[in-house]
Amino acid sequence: MARRSKLNIFIFIFLLISVVFPLINMVLQIDFSNNSFQNLIISGAFKEAMFNSLFVTIIGTVISVLLAFFVSFTLNRTNIKHRAVLKLLITLPMLIPSISHGLGLINLFGANGIISRIFDFNIIGSVGIIIGSVIYSFPIAFLMIDDGYNYIDNNLYDTAEILGLNKWQTFRKVTLCYLRKPLLSSFFAVFTMIFTDYGVPLAVGGKFITLPVLLYKEVIGLLNYSKGTMIGLFLLIPALISFLFDTFFKDYTISDGNSKKYVVKANKLRDIITNIGVYLIIIFITILLGSFIYYAFVNNVVLNNTFSLIHFNYVINNGIDSYIFNSLFISVLVAIFGTIISYFTAYVTARVNNKFVKILHLLTICTLAVPGIVLGLSYTISFNGTFIYNTFIILILVNIIHFIATPYLMAYNALQKVNPNYEVVAKTCNISLFKIIKDVIIPCTKKTIREMLSYFFVNSMITISAVTFLFNTRTMPLSLLINNYEGNMMLGEAAIISLIILIFNVIVKGVIYLINRREHRMECMYGTN
Amino acid sequence: MVSLEVKNLSKTYNKKTVLNNISFIVNDGEFLSILGPSGCGKTTLLKILIGIETCDSGKIIKDGVEINKLDPSKRNMGIVFQNYALFPNMTVLNNVMYALNIKLKNKKQAKEKSLEILKMLNMEEHINKHPRELSGGQMQRVAIARTLALNPDIILFDEALSALDADNKLILKKELKEIQKKFNTTMIFITHDQEEAFSLSDRVMIMKDGNIEQIDTPHKIFNNPASDYVKSFVKDHLIEKVRSIEKCTGIDL
Numbered sequence: 001m002a003r004r005s006k007l008n009i010f011i012f013i014f015l016l017i018s019v020v021f022p023l024i025n026m027v028l029q030i031d032f033s034n035n036s037f038q039n040l041i042i043s044g045a046f047k048e049a050m051f052n053s054l055f056v057t058i059i060g061t062v063i064s065v066l067l068a069f070f071v072s073f074t075l076n077r078t079n080i081k082h083r084a085v086l087k088l089l090i091t092l093p094m095l096i097p098s099i100s101h102g103l104g105l106i107n108l109f110g111a112n113g114i115i116s117r118i119f120d121f122n123i124i125g126s127v128g129i130i131i132g133s134v135i136y137s138f139p140i141a142f143l144m145i146d147d148g149y150n151y152i153d154n155n156l157y158d159t160a161e162i163l164g165l166n167k168w169q170t171f172r173k174v175t176l177c178y179l180r181k182p183l184l185s186s187f188f189a190v191f192t193m194i195f196t197d198y199g200v201p202l203a204v205g206g207k208f209i210t211l212p213v214l215l216y217k218e219v220i221g222l223l224n225y226s227k228g229t230m231i232g233l234f235l236l237i238p239a240l241i242s243f244l245f246d247t248f249f250k251d252y253t254i255s256d257g258n259s260k261k262y263v264v265k266a267n268k269l270r271d272i273i274t275n276i277g278v279y280l281i282i283i284f285i286t287i288l289l290g291s292f293i294y295y296a297f298v299n300n301v302v303l304n305n306t307f308s309l310i311h312f313n314y315v316i317n318n319g320i321d322s323y324i325f326n327s328l329f330i331s332v333l334v335a336i337f338g339t340i341i342s343y344f345t346a347y348v349t350a351r352v353n354n355k356f357v358k359i360l361h362l363l364t365i366c367t368l369a370v371p372g373i374v375l376g377l378s379y380t381i382s383f384n385g386t387f388i389y390n391t392f393i394i395l396i397l398v399n400i401i402h403f404i405a406t407p408y409l410m411a412y413n414a415l416q417k418v419n420p421n422y423e424v425v426a427k428t429c430n431i432s433l434f435k436i437i438k439d440v441i442i443p444c445t446k447k448t449i450r451e452m453l454s455y456f457f458v459n460s461m462i463t464i465s466a467v468t469f470l471f472n473t474r475t476m477p478l479s480l481l482i483n484n485y486e487g488n489m490m491l492g493e494a495a496i497i498s499l500i501i502l503i504f505n506v507i508v509k510g511v512i513y514l515i516n517r518r519e520h521r522m523e524c525m526y527g528t529n
Numbered sequence: 530m531v532s533l534e535v536k537n538l539s540k541t542y543n544k545k546t547v548l549n550n551i552s553f554i555v556n557d558g559e560f561l562s563i564l565g566p567s568g569c570g571k572t573t574l575l576k577i578l579i580g581i582e583t584c585d586s587g588k589i590i591k592d593g594v595e596i597n598k599l600d601p602s603k604r605n606m607g608i609v610f611q612n613y614a615l616f617p618n619m620t621v622l623n624n625v626m627y628a629l630n631i632k633l634k635n636k637k638q639a640k641e642k643s644l645e646i647l648k649m650l651n652m653e654e655h656i657n658k659h660p661r662e663l664s665g666g667q668m669q670r671v672a673i674a675r676t677l678a679l680n681p682d683i684i685l686f687d688e689a690l691s692a693l694d695a696d697n698k699l700i701l702k703k704e705l706k707e708i709q710k711k712f713n714t715t716m717i718f719i720t721h722d723q724e725e726a727f728s729l730s731d732r733v734m735i736m737k738d739g740n741i742e743q744i745d746t747p748h749k750i751f752n753n754p755a756s757d758y759v760k761s762f763v764k765d766h767l768i769e770k771v772r773s774i775e776k777c778t779g780i781d782l
Contacts, residue, residue, distance in 0.1 A: 421614035424581055429628035429679060430602035439627070443618040 008356060011345050015363045018401050023370065026378035027233070031226045040230050049214040050234070056126055056210065057195045057238075060133040064190045065183065067134065068141035071281060074274040076149040077175075079264050087146070089282050091139045092289060095505035097462040097479045100292075100498040101132045102203025103486055107291035107495065110204075112302045114291060128204030133194040135288065140193065141186035148182030154262045181249065188242035196235045196371035199464055203486055211235060212373050212465075219469060225381055232374040243369035289502070295495035311492030320481075324500065327478035330395050331460035338400040338456040339407060339449060346411035347437070351420065361412075368405040372465030375402050380469040390472050402466040403459045407452035414448035415441070447516060454512045458505045532557050533578075533683060533715065538587030540573055540739075547573045548584070549739040555683070555717060560709055562718040562726035564762075565736035571719045574736075575685055578717070580604050591682065607676030611688040613668045615660040621647065621671050622656040629678045646674045649711070650704070666697035670704070677712060686718040690725055702729055723762065735759050 030037070040046050071090060075083050093101060109116045109123040116122045123131065152175065160170040176183075198212030205213060211231055219228035295301060299308035342364070349361040367375075379398050388394045418441055426436035442449065464479045471480060478497055485494035533555040540548040547570045555561045563571045576582035578589060580601035589596050596604050615624050625643040626636075633639045647653055650670045660668055669689060676684055690698045706729065709716055720726050726733045727747040734744040735758075743755035754760040 419612060419614050421610045421612065422616070424579070424601075424608060424610075425614050425628075425675075427581060427601035428579060428604075428606060428608050428681075429631070429675075431628055431631055435631075440616045440618065 007344060008348055008352075008360065011341070011348060011360055012356075012363075014341065015360065018397055019363060019367055019370075022375070022378035022382035025382040026229050026374075029226060029381050030229050030233075036226065037230060040227060045209070045214060046231070049209050049211045049231075052126065052208055053195055053211040056129045056133060056201075056208075057191055060130045060137070060194045061187060061191045063130070064134045064138040064194075065141050065145075065187050067281065068138045068145050068186060069179075069183065070274070071138075071142050071278055072146040072149060074278045075146065077262070077264060078274045079266070079271045080275050080278065086278065086282060089285060090142055092502075093135050093285060094139045095458060095462065095509070096289075096498050096502050097464050097482060098132070098136045098197050098199030099203050099464055099479070099482050099486065100199075100462075100494075100501070101136045101288070102128065102200040102205075103482060103491065103494050103498060104135075104288035104291050105132050105204050106486070107295050107301075107491060108288065114294065114301065117302075124204055124206040125208045128206075129201050129208065129210065132200035132204050133197065135285065136197065136200055137190045137193045141190050144186040144189065145179060145182045148179045152178040152262075157262070184249070185242075185246055188238070188245050192239045192242045192371070195238050196373060197465070198373060199483075202483065212371075215373060215377070216468070219377060219380075225377070228377055229381070232371075232377050235371050235374055236369065239369040239371055243366065246368075247365070292495040292499045292502075295492045296499055298492070301491070311490075311496055314490075315493050315496050320497075320500075323476060323478045323481055326392075326475055327461055327501075328504070330392060330399065330475075330477055331457045333392075333396050334399040334403070334460040335453045335456040337396065338404060339452045341400060342404050342408040342452060343411045343449065346408050346415050347441070350412045350415035351418075351423070364408045365405050367401055370402075372402050372463060373468065376466045376469045389470075390475070392475050394470050395467050395475055395477070398466045398470060399460045399463060400456070402463065403456055407455050410448050410452055410455070411445065414445045418444050447519070450512050450515060454508055457508050461501050461505055532592065533717075534588075534590040535574075535578075536588040536590065538574070538577065538589070539585050540570075540577065540582075541585055542573075546739050548577075550587070551736075551739070551741050552587075553734060553741060553744050555715055556731075558709070558713045558715055560706075560716045560718065560729060560731045562720055562730040562733045563736060564720055564723060564726040564733055566721055568738075569736040570739040571721075571736055572687065575608075575687055575717075575719050579606055579608055579685055605680075605682045607679060607681035607684045609669070609672050609676055609684065609686045609689045611691050613660070613672045615668055615671055615675075617660050620657050620659055621652060621663070624660070624671055625675045625678050628675065632679060643674070643678055646678050647671075650674050650708075664697065665693045666701055669693065669697075669701060673705075673708065677708070677714075681714065683715045683717060686716065686720075688720055689718070691720070691722065698725075705729060723765070735762060 074080055075086060080086070105123060105128050106113060108114050109121070109128070111122050111124070113122065156174045157170065160174055165173065196212055198210070198216050201208070201210040201213045202216070209217075211234060215228050215231040215235070218224045218231065296311055297307055297309070298305045299310055345360060345364055349357045349364075370378075376398060379394060383389050383394055388397065422436055422440055423433065425431075426433065461477075462479055464483065467477060468480065468483075471477065478501060481497045482494045485491070485497065534552075535554075536552050538548050538551050539546070549570075551570075551574075563574065565571050573582060577584045580596075580599060584597070587597075591604065616627065619627060622640070622643055625647060626639045629639040629643060630636055633642075644653070644656070647656055650673065652667065652670050652674065655663060655667060655671075660671070663671065672689075673684075690701055693701060702725065705716075708714075718726070718729060727750075730747060732744060732746055733750055735742040735750070737758055743750055743759045745753075745755075750759060751763055754763050
């Protein structure tokens, strides 16, 4: 009991220092005198950026969620082959930074893009931001909706048939009823992602300035932290609404999982249309990612498109190894420490029932409502001058906090399912809490732990928003190089960086997949848990 | 062999009295069932006895020594749960050996003793299996073996047979009585099932709303119910019995 209390207090202090203090401190730094807040709101630049942000976000969100719904419907409710491979390909864009999606679009549809040169158009501006944002956000919406399909009680389809409901009525009363929460959650999540992202607008926005880009320019270009913070507060709004929705929206559909498999009925026309749609999306994603390879290994896309290692040699000669080291160092440590912190926080909140742990739970999941760029800004303001500033420690810490909510919830859900009596058995048998966690509870949740490690690693490799104000030349991670190269129109070099990040993330995901598969086979063979 | 005395035990949760100044004695080697509906306070009583919950007032005396403030591991009591609480990542043998190994600090001795107990419970052919490969009855045997291996003075059973099917329940009830005779261990069996309580126990303690309605032998409870509540309890049980005989024999009683 005493050990758990110490753990509670340690986690509480950690969250106070790393979440509550920087955010409150950031708000306190705002200069409210001289009507600065009103001046900001009525300023032309802010109004334009706000309008632009809302414009691209609303359109991007609607397209993204509709596309995600279409793909998840096709993979779950039509006859389509190789579902697992297709699912993997659809989620590939999640393994590269958002700025790389913008870069891919420039490669294809920019002023000298592979496709725009043939058809003579380019998509720099709002159209580019919308397309880039959709590619960046729709895999996440897809995963949320796809997961929702697992909880639909398939017996209800038989019931609907017996009751004589037609296809549309069945879709509305059964499928949509169960998917209501995932659809709304994905809508809010995607809205927040697009509204707060500055990677895509920075790459393809051109003169079309959105709020996060305005914040970035105010802070990086003009060192106007006060104005940057005020803009940051606006970026918090959709994230807060999304967080409140997910926390308080009650879903009244009940499902204990499915014992009955959904049987896809034959419908050739439906299959042809949906399959073509999904394959077109995958072809587009593949071309977008393929453009990195093309740009990376072609001398000059416009003047001399022969195979060349010129860009490759350039990045090597400019010390790519140290950036790779930085990124791997940060991501590995974020994965290790992030997993340890979120796992033990979840252990306390999932297996102890008192009011204090509810505060810990709320504090941890509220980090979901803080966009990376705002968190990064709050760290810059709050930790400037401390011993962690300008070191790897601050980059690791900001990444842990930026991504902690999702792995924490993974662990929380997994630990709630672990038999609640293990600790009682341990107490009566004189087994220490540490030993029972090490020997029983961790092995019972090892698959979740691997997913947590992978989540922290992949996201730390691709993030730019959380670290953009906090790095220096010595600690700069790989993902920020894309911004530098792209800004200097060195698209081949930027493509190489995107590829390197993609390769590392694919390796980590692949290793986790292989370990899980091997373990699953062992379980089938020996019947172990 | 150890006796247990509970004196004036009370517990209140959010102003609701869960245990109301209850007192009783469990004799050496006795099989006592605590019977009552959900919310009568029996699980809270179990938690307090084992030491994972504190009482507001009262004393728990084991073998003449007050154990209220003792850590669960120092009370030398074992517990068997309805959901078995076996460690899914360990084999049957390792489940039994795990705590024993820590206690004895001798792996060889721990293994020998574990094998001996598993053999007594007819589980020797399953020692290398994992819990998910076992039936409910087999899992409960492993849970009992794990508890017995530590030589507890008292074993508490928390609805330990409730998750089993009728056949397994019948077999395990018989085995529990045999185990009790063989090890001469004091057993406290918490249940809401009258059939289990009356068929297994030396004495039955009937609880209602945090109070003890009656504590006596099954025979005396049947013949001299102490309250209307106990009377209705017994009546229900008798009707159930008669119906089951009617069903088996086809004779209308």
